[in-house]
Amino acid sequence: MSSEKTTQSNTVRRLDVVVVGAGFGGMYAVYKFNQMGLKIQGFEAGSNVGGVWFWNRYPGARVDLPSIDYSFGFSHEVEQEWTWSEQFAAQPELLQYINFVADRLDLRRHIQFNTRVTSAEWNEQRQVWVVKTDQGEVLEATYCVMATGPLSIPRDPDIPGIGSFKGELYRAARWPHQPVSYAGKRVGVIGTGSTGIQIIQEVGPQSGELFVFQRTPSFTMPMRNVKLEANYVAEVKRNYAGLREIARNSPAGGNRPASTRAFFSVTPEQRLSLMEDAWKQGGLAMLGTFADLMVNEEANEHVANFVRGKIGDVVKDPVTAEKLKPKGYPIFARRPCLDTSYYETFNLPTVHLVDCNEEEILEITPKGIRTKNREIELDMLILATGYDGLTGAMLAVDVKGRNGLKVSQKWAEGASSYLGLMMAGFPNLFMTTGPNGPAALANIIRISENDVDWIASAIEHMAKNKQTAMEPTSQAEEGWMTVVATLSKRSLLNKAKTWYLGANVKDKPQGLTMFVGGFPKYREYCGLATQDNYKANFKFEADAARV
Numbered sequence: 001m002s003s004e005k006t007t008q009s010n011t012v013r014r015l016d017v018v019v020v021g022a023g024f025g026g027m028y029a030v031y032k033f034n035q036m037g038l039k040i041q042g043f044e045a046g047s048n049v050g051g052v053w054f055w056n057r058y059p060g061a062r063v064d065l066p067s068i069d070y071s072f073g074f075s076h077e078v079e080q081e082w083t084w085s086e087q088f089a090a091q092p093e094l095l096q097y098i099n100f101v102a103d104r105l106d107l108r109r110h111i112q113f114n115t116r117v118t119s120a121e122w123n124e125q126r127q128v129w130v131v132k133t134d135q136g137e138v139l140e141a142t143y144c145v146m147a148t149g150p151l152s153i154p155r156d157p158d159i160p161g162i163g164s165f166k167g168e169l170y171r172a173a174r175w176p177h178q179p180v181s182y183a184g185k186r187v188g189v190i191g192t193g194s195t196g197i198q199i200i201q202e203v204g205p206q207s208g209e210l211f212v213f214q215r216t217p218s219f220t221m222p223m224r225n226v227k228l229e230a231n232y233v234a235e236v237k238r239n240y241a242g243l244r245e246i247a248r249n250s251p252a253g254g255n256r257p258a259s260t261r262a263f264f265s266v267t268p269e270q271r272l273s274l275m276e277d278a279w280k281q282g283g284l285a286m287l288g289t290f291a292d293l294m295v296n297e298e299a300n301e302h303v304a305n306f307v308r309g310k311i312g313d314v315v316k317d318p319v320t321a322e323k324l325k326p327k328g329y330p331i332f333a334r335r336p337c338l339d340t341s342y343y344e345t346f347n348l349p350t351v352h353l354v355d356c357n358e359e360e361i362l363e364i365t366p367k368g369i370r371t372k373n374r375e376i377e378l379d380m381l382i383l384a385t386g387y388d389g390l391t392g393a394m395l396a397v398d399v400k401g402r403n404g405l406k407v408s409q410k411w412a413e414g415a416s417s418y419l420g421l422m423m424a425g426f427p428n429l430f431m432t433t434g435p436n437g438p439a440a441l442a443n444i445i446r447i448s449e450n451d452v453d454w455i456a457s458a459i460e461h462m463a464k465n466k467q468t469a470m471e472p473t474s475q476a477e478e479g480w481m482t483v484v485a486t487l488s489k490r491s492l493l494n495k496a497k498t499w500y501l502g503a504n505v506k507d508k509p510q511g512l513t514m515f516v517g518g519f520p521k522y523r524e525y526c527g528l529a530t531q532d533n534y535k536a537n538f539k540f541e542a543d544a545a546r547v
């Protein structure tokens with residue numbers, strides 16, 4: 001493998017791999033490639049590791065998968081030495097964990113922080129990626145790994161006047177590092193997705209008054225978080241290998257039981273009792289109770305109605321309750337949320353729901369928010385308005401492949417790749433948790449580990465065979481995109497306007513281009529891709545004479 005060399009000029013560093021991003025995917029990539037003896041450089045725009053959990057310090061931020069599952073499985077030492085305190089860890093504990101991993105495995109020395117990669121261009125003649133950063137550096141690397149994540153580019157709402165607001169303005173995904181006080185303040189929150197829900201239930205009781213600007217209500221279910229008992233943690237530590245294996249073989253990459261029971265295969269009384277059990281159990285138990293919720297609209301509607309009933313049971317004001325009940329799209333078609341006290345928050349006399357469908361937001365003013373009916377004065381405005389998901393972070397870097405083809409041109413009609421890992425026309429460029437894979441539908445850490453391991457094997461294969469460039473054939477990519485499209489057509493995920501479909505970003509190509517077939521099936525496809533010594537689905541170039 002190549003070591004650092006001086007190339008065209010003394011200022012260009014020559015590397016084996018550049019890794020962009022230091023979230024879970026980037027951290028594992030840096031670890032793995034270093035273990036392989038590769039010359040690597042990681043770049044991260046933030047000042048430390050953690051990706052989403054570095055940036056998202058908003059009040060109430062908490063993972064909605066069990067912490068035990070939402071943790072690295074590649075390091076026995078890390079698994080044994082780290083102890084989770086809660087079933088669903090809060091952001092500070094997650095960030096502590098991530099920093100613990102970085103310290104324990106000495107990852108930071110490979111990562112340059114406060115540095116954004118601005119462009120990456122394939123040099124055909126030299127068979128390298130020429131990578132530039134906002135710090136003025138230029139590097140050359142045989143491989144470029146984009147570990148930029150599916151949810152890293154936050155978006156402001158399309159509301160005029162944001163810049164004019166004179167109060168405190170916070171974006172959930174760029175939360176300040178110093179504490180924020182809500183006491184006695186009139187706070188507004190725009191957005192009621194997973195992020196908004198977590199903020200609202202936390203800030204509601206602490207603020208003087210809270211105005212929740214809701215356009216589309218989300219379904220949320222009780223998290224029923226618990227502290228983890230020492231005995232349980234000890235048992236988990238003894239069984240981590242088995243738990244990881246179960247996770248790798250479960251559709252969502254976790255240890256939640258998945259049912260094979262169809263909704264209408266049991267009596268109405270049994271269904272009700274199963275739904276009550278799932279509600280009591282909390283977490284995403286409901287999703288695992290019946291096998292056909294994402295393909296059978298009638299079954300889905302029964303579960304949605306059950307949850308609407310629960311909202312009505314909690315929220316005392318019937319008008320507010322009605323507004324909070326999601327209608328017009330299937331449950332779980334938007335990302336299901338888990339809450340600790342979301343609906344209860346609306347029983348506080350100081351918390352007000354503003355239904356943006358009835359009372360449209362016209363503009364943000366220096367004093368607050370002007371709706372169709374009134375101006376609501378605010379001391380603080382919090383934007384929880386989501387992300388340019390799946391493709392945003394890749395497109396934020398000017399990536400040019402063969403013949404100067406930009407990713408933005410290739411994806412003009414929507415993201416297209418082979419397995420979300422590689423793209424025809426972009427040799428030696430890899431993505432972790434890329435679009436067209438299962439990202440967002442399964443545990444991102446399990447996917448990241450799968451993807452980095454797959455990339456590592458590809459790099460080893462190339463080194464062994466003295467190959468300089470590798471890319472999927474157009475047929476392989478088209479075949480994969482057909483698999484993705486065929487499966488996605490059946491899915492009820494198509495029936496809600498969400499970031500999954502690109503619906504939240506103006507002029508973005510629309511459509512469900514994620515792999516909805518489940519994590520084990522995805523892993524199977526990743527394995528099949530390399531069959532026949534990679535010959536069936538990839539093109540290689542070998543030229544030892546190139547510099």
Ligand code: NAP
Nearest residue numbers: 062063064157158191192193194195215216335384385386
């Ligand atoms: P999101 O689900 O896209 O929600 C954005 C919210 O902002 C929506 O309610 C949207 O309403 C609203 N919005 C946008 N523009 C608006 C406007 N002009 N006026 C009024 N409302 C507007 O984003 P998110 O909540 O940040 O969640 C994104 C993803 O991050 C989640 O799906 C999940 O995968 C992940 N996440 C996970 C966790 C966790 O693990 N606990 C926590 C947070 C986030 P419309 O729907 O009507 O557009």
